[in-house]
Amino acid sequence: MSTPHALTDTQVTTELRKMTAFIRQEALEKAREIHLKADEEFSIEKSKLVRSETSRIDTEYTKKHTQxxxxxxxxxxxLANKQRLRILSARQELLDRLFEEAGTKVADGVGKGKGEKSYEAVLKNLILEGLYAMADEKRVTLRCREKDDAVVKKAAEAAGKEFKEKMKGREVKVEVDGKERLGKETSGGVIILDHTGKIDINNTFDERMKLLETDALPSVRETLFGENKNRRFKE
Known part of the structure; x- marks a missing residue:
């Protein structure tokens, strides 16, 4: 049996270098492997973060866009409602001014004594209307402005005669109230009361203007603004 020879210093040094090179190579490969793994995990986490942040941004954008x-x-x-309200307000102001001017013209005309014959004729018809409405009454009272006493009495006499003719001889006593009067600010006309004084027909010009305003409003709107009186106004 042969005895192994002892390694020389040179051989030992060579072997150590080989071992060192092998270990270093193993370490480099392991480091490369770890680095690749780390890069892979980093890319995965990065993609997750990017997707998450992108989703958050999209959600936030959608929310803000909706808001x-x-x-x-x-x-x-x-703005549309404000504009509509301004239009409606302007139209209402025009209508109010229109009816106010109409009332003023009535007051400045017949209602203030200008054209007494015309005023008397109007009063007669207003009184006659009340007499027909209270056809079962034997006595009615007229309330008017103090300044209209004379013309109202004439109109009442004429209305009573016509009522008797049209109602085949039925008579009704028509009196002018000497105690309670219509205010001076009233445009004219009369209030007709039954014998109890509890039932009345307001045939003053002011009241008739109110009724006319209500009845004529659809036609006036249609004429001024082109609104169909059979439907509600829409902007």
């Missing part, structure tokens, strides 16, 4: 759209719609609706 902006709603805010725009609210602003648009608010």
């Amino acid at each position: 902006a759209g709603m805010s725009q719609q609210i602003t648009k609706s608010t």
Whole structure:
């Protein structure tokens, strides 16, 4: 049996270098492997973060876009409503002024004594209307302005005669109230009361103007603004 020879210093040094090179190579490969693994995990986490942040941004953008759209719609609706209200207000002011001027013209005309014959004729018809409405009454009272006493009495006499003719001889006593009067600010006309004084027909010009305003309003709107009187106004 042969005895192994002892390694020389040179051989030992060579073997150590080989071992060192092998270990270093193993370490480099392991480090490369770890680095690749780390890069892979980093890329995965990075993709997760990017997707998550992108999703968050998209959600936030969608939310803000929706809010902006709603805010725009609210602003648009608010402006449209304000514009509509301004138009309605302007139209109502015009209507109010129109009827006010009409009332003033009535007051400045027949209602203030200008054209007494015409005023007497109007009063007769107003009184006659009340007599027909209270056809079962034997006595009625007229309330008027103090300044109209004379013309109202004439109109009442004429209305009583016509009522008797049209109602085949039925008579009604018509009196002018000497105690309670219509205010001086009243445009004219009369209030007809039954014998108890509890039932009355307001045939003053002011009241008739109110009724006319209500009845004529649809036609006036249609004439002025082109509104169909059979439907509600829409902007």
